[in-house]
Amino acid sequence: MRLDLALVIPVHDDLPGLTRLVGEARQSGLFRQIIVVDDASPLPVPAMEGVTLCRLPDNRGAGAARNAGLDLVDCTHVLFFDADDTLLPELSRLTEHLAETPNFDLCQFKYAQSSELRHGHWGQPDYDEAVWAEAGLSLARHKVLSPAQRHLIAQTANYPWNKICRTEFLRAEGIRFMEIPLHNDLAFHWRVLSRAKTVIASDRICTYHRVHTGRAHLTNRRGHERLCVFDALDTVRRELAPLDPDWHAAFAAFASALVTWARQGLDEASLDRFDRLSEQFFENMKETGSPPARSDKF
Structure with missing residues (x-):
């Protein structure tokens, strides 16, 4: 049994990363839908087999691109990745568990970050690990969070690519990403954690996120x-x-x-x-x- 899952990928001018990630997603067999939103790349993203492609006429940022992708989702659950993220094998094991867990609105899982790998550590930065430990979730393969644990987990870094959300929960609550140049995922993070009826935490590391160092990169x-x-x-x-x-x-x-x-x-x-x-x-x-x-x- 598999979770009915869509993958939404916003992209601007990163065709190599996108091509790699789409290949990983197709090979994994985890996604019924793969939705790519081209945020007005200088060289438009070409059509790809098995991919729903949406092109925005103007560069509006990752928040607007994720919102446009969310509008196209017809799966019960959705995951947002960036084009330079890497899908890890643990995601398959996590989704098997989630498929047997009815009515959850949100699952937040662990991630690995390139800045940590450069220091010889595989996993999340220390500040997020400390929050998971304080919440008693360091070895939580699959745990429904208490209110107190949710308050703590909300203090982790506000990322969209470590969360699987129930699509109808997002739509019923009107939860969207802010359409601003930076920090467009901050409100989404707090909205899903504060409004969800059932939140699951998993210590499975399901994605590898690259932290860019150059000032030319928007997030820097x-x-x-x-x-x-x-x-x-x-x-x-x-x-x-x-x-x-x-x-x-x-x-x-x-x-x-x-x-x-x-x-x-x-x-x-x-x-x-x-x-x-x-x-x-x-x-x-x-x-x-x-x-x-x-x-x-x-």
């Missing part, structure tokens, strides 16, 4: 694009406001760590604006809980 930009982190954070702050204080505390810790990380290496021309936005954001946090202590988690 340290100019004005980075300021949109406050758009994402303030959106989540407002959405969590009606929830219980444990969610406010978890988000406060997460936000403090992320803001500290985002400021590091920021272009000098953007620092004053960043600091003003940061001060305003933490003032607004008082509406939903005590302002958090600063952290160097990220």
Whole structure:
């Protein structure tokens, strides 16, 4: 028995990575649908066998591309990968278990990251491992999370490619990615974890994520694009406001760590604006809980 699973891949100007990932996905036999959203690549992605291809006329970013892909999903569950991610064999074992688990809205699994491999470690960064350990999930092959564990897991890095979501849950809750240059997956991360009725955690490492180091790569930009982190954070702050204080505390810790990380290496021309936005954001946090202590988690 297999999970009825779709894979959505946003791509912009990375045909080699996309071709490799699509090949892995087809060979795995795990996906009934493989959906590629070409975010207006300079050289358009060609048609590929067994792939639903959607081309956006303008470059709108990964959030918009994932949303366009989600609109095309007709499987019961969906997974979002980036074109440079690698599908690992443990995903097959995980989906076998999930196929026997009715009515789950979200499964968050572990990942391996290239920055860790460069230091001789296979797996997640220390900050995410520490959260899993604090939640008692270091050896959780397949575990339904308690509310307290969900508050903790929400403080892990906000990635889309370590989550399998039930499609109708996303649609019923109106859960989408933000369409901003950076941090477009931040709200998605908090929305799925705070709104899901049943969340499963698995310590199976199911994907390998490459961390790029060059400033030319969008996720490494340290100019004005980075300021949109406050758009994402303030959106989540407002959405969590009606929830219980444990969610406010978890988000406060997460936000403090992320803001500290985002400021590091920021272009000098953007620092004053960043600091003003940061001060305003933490003032607004008082509406939903005590302002958090600063952290160097990220």
